[in-house]
Amino acid sequence: MRQLVVFAALFFMCLSLQAQPVKIMLVTGGHSYDTLQFFQLFDALENIEYKHFPQPAANKAIAEGAAQNFDVLVFYDMWQPISEKEKQAYIDLTKEGKPFLFFHHALVSYQNWDEFEQIIGGRYVEKGEGIPREKLSTYKHDVWVDIEVVDSQHPVTKGFHDFRLFDEVYGNYRVLPDVTPLLKTSHPESSPVIGWENKYNASTIVYLQPGHDSNAFNSPHFRKLIHQAVNYLGGNP
Numbered sequence: 001m002r003q004l005v006v007f008a009a010l011f012f013m014c015l016s017l018q019a020q021p022v023k024i025m026l027v028t029g030g031h032s033y034d035t036l037q038f039f040q041l042f043d044a045l046e047n048i049e050y051k052h053f054p055q056p057a058a059n060k061a062i063a064e065g066a067a068q069n070f071d072v073l074v075f076y077d078m079w080q081p082i083s084e085k086e087k088q089a090y091i092d093l094t095k096e097g098k099p100f101l102f103f104h105h106a107l108v109s110y111q112n113w114d115e116f117e118q119i120i121g122g123r124y125v126e127k128g129e130g131i132p133r134e135k136l137s138t139y140k141h142d143v144w145v146d147i148e149v150v151d152s153q154h155p156v157t158k159g160f161h162d163f164r165l166f167d168e169v170y171g172n173y174r175v176l177p178d179v180t181p182l183l184k185t186s187h188p189e190s191s192p193v194i195g196w197e198n199k200y201n202a203s204t205i206v207y208l209q210p211g212h213d214s215n216a217f218n219s220p221h222f223r224k225l226i227h228q229a230v231n232y233l234g235g236n237p
Helices: 002-018 035-043 057-063 084-096 104-108 114-120 220-233
Strands: 022-029 048-054 072-077 100-103 138-149 163-171 180-185 193-200 203-208
Touching: 022 035, 022 057, 022 220, 035 048, 035 220, 048 057, 048 220, 057 084, 072 104, 072 220, 084 114, 084 203, 100 104, 100 114, 100 220, 104 203, 114 193, 114 203, 163 220, 180 203, 203 220
Parallel strands: 022 048, 022 072, 072 100, 100 203
Antiparallel strands: 138 163, 138 180, 180 193, 193 203
């Protein structure tokens, strides 16, 4: 009987631990988006709690230590201004091992902060002084994108088969050679690798290129992708 009670207690303890939601700091700003459908996406993610931080309040909060209250930082911003204190806060978080999920236009952020490319694992190159035309990145709205799953056993893409999204593609952006590719496409106006995992200091970082508007936000494939990425980064794959 005693063994049964102990087993039952352990069982319910495990259930209690599994029921803890992943808490995410959700950062937006610097780019218009389909606001209603965007938040409906995150409202629909099971066992996920989020608090929304628009820029520039988000970076101010990060510099003041707010990220310590969250399991995962999720970025859907396209932001440029960043102070030295805010930069250091990002670096300190990576030294602590805080996980980050960036998607879509977050790749365009911080064009004048070189270290950001090392954190996210790549860069969308905008126009700038001294940048030749052939180095600039490109975009194309409203196209069907056939997406190849590179590793269907990775926690972010587990259970996925190749799928399609009606979305926006980016072309000619930089991807660091040491990232682990998760998603690819053969779309002629897109760069080949459109999703990856990166390591920076002690942090695990995932970048997903899809996610322009409600066409992606309402897609079951995209919702599952975001859900699995958050759970993976939050330690609940």
